[in-house]
Amino acid sequence: MIQITAILIDDERKALAILKNKIERLCPNISIIGETKSPTEGLNLIKQLKPQLVFLDIAMPEMSGFDLLKEIKNPDFEIIFATAFDNYAIEAIDHCAIGYLVKPIDNQDLVKTVNKAIQNINDKTALEKNKLLIENLGVLKLQNQKIVIPSQEGLEFVKISDIVCCEGTNGYTTIHLPYKKTILSSNSIGHFYKLLENQNFYLVHKSHLINLDYIEKYLNEGSVILTNNIKIPVSRNRRMDFLQSLKKT
Known part of the structure; x- marks a missing residue:
């Protein structure tokens, strides 16, 4: 079985523990190589350990998940965001075909999203999608944002x-x-x-x-x-x- 290395970043201790437990029980392909409640420490872990997948909370007081992503020069890892249902956040993530989980995390949703992330890792599309998300977050007018469209040739990045x-x-x-x-x-x-x-x-x-x-x-x-x-x-x-x-x- 091919193992995918992952880091978990969530400022809530209980949420972090629950996520880790669910991944260990339900996602045998995922090998957790780091976990932290601190976004700053999470940033360092990503740079040092170079994971293939990062589970990243969006709403954190020290630094949001989006802000953390912006600090990485070439974010070439797959991301699964966690959110307590922020419409703007989900919309921005959806446009870029990036995975997300709504808290409290459902077991079936977790397995489905992880399986999709593994497929994306094999397709090596993370860097382009992450850069698009960063670009979209800086665009105030939604109509000027871009969405990812999977086509026969690969991924098309199209302005709405x-x-x-x-x-x-x-x-x-x-x-x-x-x-x-x-x-x-x-x-x-x-x-x-x-x-x-x-x-x-x-x-x-x-x-x-x-x-x-x-x-x-x-x-x-x-x-x-x-x-x-x-x-x-x-x-x-x-x-x-x-x-x-x-x-x-």
Whole structure:
């Protein structure tokens, strides 16, 4: 069995002990090589021990998990953040396809997130995703942040404001960008709806998520014309609500 080295950083002694116990019981692939309640000590442990995976609490008084990450020049390790449900934090992490666990940590969620992290370690994508998270945290306007889109060629880092619409087909999603460029993602339309629903996007149809900034015309037949002359149907049961949302923009 391949062992993944890990460090645990959480300023709460009880939370740290519970996390360690759960990992030792449920995640036999994980070898804990360091643990600390101090973010500063955690920073030193990361630099000295060079773990493959770091379990990192976000809300710590001395230094937040995000601030700790910013202190590392090349954060090439996989991260699983822990949070007591901070919407902004979860949104920022989600955009970068980085793992997170909501406290109190559920056993199934832990196993699922750890397995995904192990897969990511094998794919060697941590450095790019961590750098993107740091970049996004410095961007105040959410529409100017970027999201990670897994494609056939690897990972695409796309600015949210550049997404014209998302079209779901058979569990895949085609992302339409300006200048008629498209990206095919193995993620479902539901995945992108979850990421973008609070950022000026509207699910006009079960298979179509559109950026309201790119609407050029609404047709009475029940469809919209977007930039690039993309015609999208609007579900009959969503038309009234959709038209109301247009009036607010």
